[in-house]
Amino acid sequence: MWVRDYMTPNPIVLYKEETMSRAASLMVEYRIDGLPVVDRAHKLIGLITKSHVFRATKNRLPEETPVEQLMQTRLVTLYGDQQIYEGWDEELDAGRLPVIDRTGTLIGILTRTDILRAFEHQTRRTISQLDAILQSTYHGIVAVDLSGRVLSINQAAERLLGFRQKDIVRKSLTELVSDQTLLSLLLSLEKKEMMRLDYGGRRLLINHTPIVTDEGRKIGMASVMQDITELEGISAELTAVQKLNQELDTIIESSHDGIVVTDHRGVIRHFNQAFSRMTGVSAEDAIGMNEEELERRGIISQTVSSMVIEQRRRVSVIQNLMNGSVLLTTGTPIFDDQSGEISQVVMNCRDLSQLNQVQAELAEAKQLSERYHSELEVLRAQQMEIEGIVAESEEMRNIIQMCIRIAQVDTSILILGESGVGKGVLAKLIHQRSTRERGPFISINCGAIPGNLLESELFGYVPGAFTGAQQKGKPGLIELADSGTLFLDEIGDLSLDLQVKLLTVLQEKSVIRIGDVKERTVDFRLVAATNVNLLEKVRAGLFREDLYYRINVVPIEIPPLRRRPDDLFPMIHYFLSKFNEKHRLDKRMSYEALEVMQAYTWPGNVRELENIIERLIVTTIGPIIEVKHLPKVMLDAPGHVSGAGASETQVIKEEIIQRPATRDEEREELLCLYEQYRSTRKVAQVLGVHQSTIARRLKKHGIIQKSDAH
Numbered sequence: 001m002w003v004r005d006y007m008t009p010n011p012i013v014l015y016k017e018e019t020m021s022r023a024a025s026l027m028v029e030y031r032i033d034g035l036p037v038v039d040r041a042h043k044l045i046g047l048i049t050k051s052h053v054f055r056a057t058k059n060r061l062p063e064e065t066p067v068e069q070l071m072q073t074r075l076v077t078l079y080g081d082q083q084i085y086e087g088w089d090e091e092l093d094a095g096r097l098p099v100i101d102r103t104g105t106l107i108g109i110l111t112r113t114d115i116l117r118a119f120e121h122q123t124r125r126t127i128s129q130l131d132a133i134l135q136s137t138y139h140g141i142v143a144v145d146l147s148g149r150v151l152s153i154n155q156a157a158e159r160l161l162g163f164r165q166k167d168i169v170r171k172s173l174t175e176l177v178s179d180q181t182l183l184s185l186l187l188s189l190e191k192k193e194m195m196r197l198d199y200g201g202r203r204l205l206i207n208h209t210p211i212v213t214d215e216g217r218k219i220g221m222a223s224v225m226q227d228i229t230e231l232e233g234i235s236a237e238l239t240a241v242q243k244l245n246q247e248l249d250t251i252i253e254s255s256h257d258g259i260v261v262t263d264h265r266g267v268i269r270h271f272n273q274a275f276s277r278m279t280g281v282s283a284e285d286a287i288g289m290n291e292e293e294l295e296r297r298g299i300i301s302q303t304v305s306s307m308v309i310e311q312r313r314r315v316s317v318i319q320n321l322m323n324g325s326v327l328l329t330t331g332t333p334i335f336d337d338q339s340g341e342i343s344q345v346v347m348n349c350r351d352l353s354q355l356n357q358v359q360a361e362l363a364e365a366k367q368l369s370e371r372y373h374s375e376l377e378v379l380r381a382q383q384m385e386i387e388g389i390v391a392e393s394e395e396m397r398n399i400i401q402m403c404i405r406i407a408q409v410d411t412s413i414l415i416l417g418e419s420g421v422g423k424g425v426l427a428k429l430i431h432q433r434s435t436r437e438r439g440p441f442i443s444i445n446c447g448a449i450p451g452n453l454l455e456s457e458l459f460g461y462v463p464g465a466f467t468g469a470q471q472k473g474k475p476g477l478i479e480l481a482d483s484g485t486l487f488l489d490e491i492g493d494l495s496l497d498l499q500v501k502l503l504t505v506l507q508e509k510s511v512i513r514i515g516d517v518k519e520r521t522v523d524f525r526l527v528a529a530t531n532v533n534l535l536e537k538v539r540a541g542l543f544r545e546d547l548y549y550r551i552n553v554v555p556i557e558i559p560p561l562r563r564r565p566d567d568l569f570p571m572i573h574y575f576l577s578k579f580n581e582k583h584r585l586d587k588r589m590s591y592e593a594l595e596v597m598q599a600y601t602w603p604g605n606v607r608e609l610e611n612i613i614e615r616l617i618v619t620t621i622g623p624i625i626e627v628k629h630l631p632k633v634m635l636d637a638p639g640h641v642s643g644a645g646a647s648e649t650q651v652i653k654e655e656i657i658q659r660p661a662t663r664d665e666e667r668e669e670l671l672c673l674y675e676q677y678r679s680t681r682k683v684a685q686v687l688g689v690h691q692s693t694i695a696r697r698l699k700k701h702g703i704i705q706k707s708d709a710h
């Protein structure tokens, strides 16, 4: 506020020669209390006021007295280019202040009215400025008096509070706001900070403060409200972005490939551990350095980022490092969405030297694994033979695997199955594969020995225990089985007395010889077998239930031979070789004879088959065992077809069965058949063996893939 803008210009003046009466008449005429006195050059030289005139009159000075003699010459003046407030205090005393320019020429008078006008002007301006600020602020502001009437409110607050009425000021908030929570907050006489409130679908953050005067009087309340709905959304987004960043960092760090990020000038901004490991460069050294510098130092052989920046596309190069490593480095430009300029270059470095080495190791490992795999196969096949067990059928293979598995666990086992199916064979296998393998394997058929004899066989006796007993006494089989396996075949034939005694042995883990009182500790594993339904015997009171549960911890059931046809021909083959070798003969079996055997139901199971083959080998005259040599019982069996001329397939069947064909021969024959029929089922039909056998053989020879078996 400059003085010259508010002063009264060209005021009425008196020249110094003018009279006191002229001064008085001017004062009366213009109703002014004082007049500036100037010289002819209009320079201010004094000020004459009513009091000067009154004093002169009182002192009876003549009216013609020039004002020069009356005026006050010590003057307080203002310059036009001064600020108004610089003249306030003086004006209050003087009532008016002459305004001069820098040459001392009078240019105006600043009166009290002028100053008030200046103040009013200033106040209006300030108010409108404040209002503009209030209205333009993004935050909502509402001020109310103590009775809740709105003193002022800005547009943001109107918008946030949803006010539509035009004239809100002076209205009470209670008329305007229906939400009680918001209302009680806006009308609260207490200070409230950072209050979160949901209103009109928005999340508001409100700070509420009482309005207090300089004297400390509370005159109202002001609330500042901020719409933080978007802010909260942004903050959630920010958290998500931060998380993403972290994830990205982790991914980059965990990459086995080296990753380097530069800016648009090739200055390295980021790189991972892998790059550090490959080049031996540390983050402190290289971050902030231009990639070219790495090339200058000979650490890398080419600056990929500059190629990418120059060519504006992905570039791949082979880099030879100082340490001898070879890297395949691919630099990819990242373009700025808005400017379309490259903002970053990301380089991926793959260590080829390491890759080559890994590939070589992998190939070697593969070779090794293939070799071991085939050796394992051979071993497995050999093992099956060593055990003297033929198990071609799926069922038998599963049973054998299970036996081998449970052999390791020292528990009682009950083997179920018809007579001659191979229960004894499995019992032996279990023993051989158990931890007791070095101990004895004691086997006894309970059905084959009369009761009283069986007792002394099992439990032993002391001298003179009964008539016919040996002088020295004898340990029982149970005792002999100590630290080994006791195989009780046909356990169902054990008398009830012996069942009780056996149970006691199993529970006490000790045995008392007949006629003795001394207990002898025994430690054996019991493998029992039966061809009868023990549970039925339990129900009929012929077998003790407690013993049944004691021995039946793990039951294994062997199906009869007729239910596992896949085992038949391999068994015939096995027994032919076995007995040919035993008797130093070379007998073969005709196709028709094989067909008869296939049709037979084998009630005596493997034992019957074994016996028949041995008998045939021994009794048949001539090299070929023919249908006519077979036991009559087999010829009477249903399903037996009388033989036709030998066809090509018959020959193959004979080859497979009668003599072990070489691997190549077998392969060629199977290949020929498979090419002809294109179906494992048909080939199996032709050869009269189970489809799974053919499928397995074809796979073994690599004629079909695993998925092709049909």
Ligand SMILES: Nc1ncnc2c1ncn2[C@@H]1O[C@H](COP(=O)(O)OP(=O)(O)OP(=O)(O)O)[C@@H](O)[C@H]1O
Pocket (backbone or CB within 6 Å): 388, 389, 390, 391, 417, 418, 419, 420, 421, 422, 423, 424, 425, 426, 489, 490, 529, 531, 606, 607, 610
């Ligand atoms: N899978 C097989 N492989 C080779 N030979 C077997 C097989 N199964 C059984 N045998 C032979 O068959 C004969 C009968 O087997 P084993 O004595 O084990 O049968 P079992 O069921 O115990 O008979 P039983 O209950 O009548 O005593 C034995 O000479 C045995 O070697």
